[in-house]
Amino acid sequence: MDTQSYLPVQPGVGMEENFLSLDDILLSQERLPARTECAFPRLGFLEKSTDNPDIVEGTKMELPLWLSKGLYDRKRRVLSVELPKVYREGWRTVFNADPNVVDLHKMGPYYYGLGSQMLHFDCPENTEIGQTLLQTFIGRFRRNMDSSQNAYNEDTSALVERLDTLEKALFRSGQSGLNSFQSWEKGQASQITASALVLNYRKRKITDMQQ
Amino acid sequence: MSDGQLPAFSEDGLRQVLQEMESLFEQNQADVNEAKVGGRADLIPSIKLRHCCLLRNQRCILAYLYDRLLRIRALRWEYGSVLPATVRFHMSAEELTWFSQYKKSLASFMRSVGGAEGLDITQDMKPPKSLYIQVRCLKDHGEFEIDDGTVVLLKKNSQVREQEERTASGEKTGSGHPDVRPFCPQHFLPRWKCEQLIRQGVLEHVLS
Numbered sequence: 014m015d016t017q018s019y020l021p022v023q024p025g026v027g028m029e030e031n032f033l034s035l036d037d038i039l040l041s042q043e044r045l046p047a048r049t050e051c052a053f054p055r056l057g058f059l060e061k062s063t064d065n066p067d068i069v070e071g072t073k074m075e076l077p078l079w080l081s082k083g084l085y086d087r088k089r090r091v092l093s094v095e096l097p098k099v100y101r102e103g104w105r106t107v108f109n110a111d112p113n114v115v116d117l118h119k120m121g122p123y124y125y126g127l128g129s130q131m132l133h134f135d136c137p138e139n140t141e142i143g144q145t146l147l148q149t150f151i152g153r154f155r156r157n158m159d160s161s162q163n164a165y166n167e168d169t170s171a172l173v174e175r176l177d178t179l180e181k182a183l184f185r186s187g188q189s190g191l192n193s194f195q196s197w198e199k200g201q202a203s204q205i206t207a208s209a210l211v212l213n214y215r216k217r218k219i220t221d222m223q224q
Numbered sequence: 225m226s227d228g229q230l231p232a233f234s235e236d237g238l239r240q241v242l243q244e245m246e247s248l249f250e251q252n253q254a255d256v257n258e259a260k261v262g263g264r265a266d267l268i269p270s271i272k273l274r275h276c277c278l279l280r281n282q283r284c285i286l287a288y289l290y291d292r293l294l295r296i297r298a299l300r301w302e303y304g305s306v307l308p309a310t311v312r313f314h315m316s317a318e319e320l321t322w323f324s325q326y327k328k329s330l331a332s333f334m335r336s337v338g339g340a341e342g343l344d345i346t347q348d349m350k351p352p353k354s355l356y357i358q359v360r361c362l363k364d365h366g367e368f369e370i371d372d373g374t375v376v377l378l379k380k381n382s383q384v385r386e387q388e389e390r391t392a393s394g395e396k397t398g399s400g401h402p403d404v405r406p407f408c409p410q411h412f413l414p415r416w417k418c419e420q421l422i423r424q425g426v427l428e429h430v431l432s
Contacts, residue, residue, distance in 0.1 A: 018298035019228030021291060033287045053270045055255070083276030084269075091269055200431065203353045205418075207425035208302040210228050214311065215425065 018210070024179075027129050036178070040126040041079040046095045048073050078130055085134055094134040096142075099124065105145045112152030117177035124177040125150065153180065161187030165195060230295045233316040238285065245281050248274045296323050300330065301346060304420055347419055357415050359427040370417060 024036040031037050053068035060068055068074075076084075076092075084092045098104060099120045108115060117124045128146045132139055160172045161184040173184060196202055252274045259267045296319055299307060305327050312320065335342035410430060421427045 017228075018301040019295055020298075021294060022287075032283060033290050035287055035291055038284060038287055051269050052266060053273060054267055056270050056273060079280050080273070080276050083279065084272060091272075203350050204431050205350055205357075205422045205429045207428075208423045210298065210302040211423065211425050213227055213229055214308070 018208075024126065028132055030130075037126075040123045040130070040178075041077065041082070043078050043121060043123055043127050044075040045078060045081050045097060046073065047076045047081055048093050048095070049091070050089060050093055051091055078127070082130070082133055087135065094131075094136075096131065096136055096138065097121070097127070100128055100131060100138075100142050100145075102138075105141065108145050108149045112149040113156055115149075116175040117153075117180065118175055120177075122178050125179045126177075157184060158187065160184070162191055164188070165191055228295055228298050230292065230299065230311060230314050232314045233292070233319065235316070238288075241281050241285055245278055248278050248281075252278075292319065293322060297326060299323075300326060302423065304346070304424070344416075347416060349419075349423075352415055355415055356412055357418060358410055358412055358430040359418050359422065360410050360430050361426070362428050363426050365421065365426045368413075368417075368421075370414060 022031055022034040024034045024040065025031040030041065049068060049070055049072045052070045055066060056068050057063070057066040060072060060074060081092060081094050085094065086092070104120075121127055125146055128142060131142060136142070157176065157180050160169075164172060169184075169188070173181060176184060193202075252271050255267045255271050255274075258264050259271070296315065299311065300323070303311070307323070315323070330346075334345055337343045337345070418427055418429075422429050
């Protein structure tokens, strides 16, 4: 097994985010269409279309997820969040029809992550969104697993480019399992190898010196 | 940077974020006073928004610092206790302190385990099959002394030698020794001595 010394904080599962996870921080940077239900005085500089010093009630803005989550209140006096296109009725029928065809990387690289986070805002379609996310994942899982377990020593960019970040992480761990197994079969499991980290530092130093 | 590399510490970035947090906080202080004293409850949503920004900045800074510590910790396990200067250059003063304290904690833990001598848990990362291993030398590394007293000169394309003369820095002496032969550059050395050097890319473990 290729022992990993650098173990970054993993992204959270489902509706929870991990505070220190860099992946979750990038996920919460995604923008959502939202509508303000009250005025925000003195913050007009955030809204570039008007010169108003305040943000008026009823303004439509694109807010990042972290801000929407922070400001959202169940009593709905502050903000109302709309679903991004990918989670609405139209796209949901496409996903239900054939999940394998869709390019999830283009549909926002964090399709599953953002979809799970949308459940924080009480939209009426929450149950359907949850269902669609689950069914899409199940539908695509078989093909992803097969390709990650069988693509040995080849260029996987064609396989990986239509996957969302969650699927990419699963693909990578499948590949690392496959590579470890193959090296064990060849009897290389007990061979001490140079640390990948050290080799990368060397390579970077050489390229730095060449510049 | 998902491969675990440690980039340079971004002092500027950190300073900018802290400055932004200060100005947000001051604006909020002013608005809170005005809301309380002047009765302007409509300022509260703006205060909340700035507060969300402050929390976000705090989260980003903490995640940045924590991730760097995880990378530095990995360096102890991959490189050993002495870091090359290029890597040390990328660390802030506090990170260097943290690294030396981590080294100390790890060392005292290793001493406490495994009886009188302690146990070096950074060795044998892969299950060992034998006491002695065959290694090929990839880079010049100078002299290498084994426990029974023999001194081996680790040089690309050299044979096992004994009792070589040292230079002041312990490095290899200059250009070619008279009987350097370009073939058979392999040595048969004790595993525990070589493991560090193999992980650092100086030697190569040869399976026969």
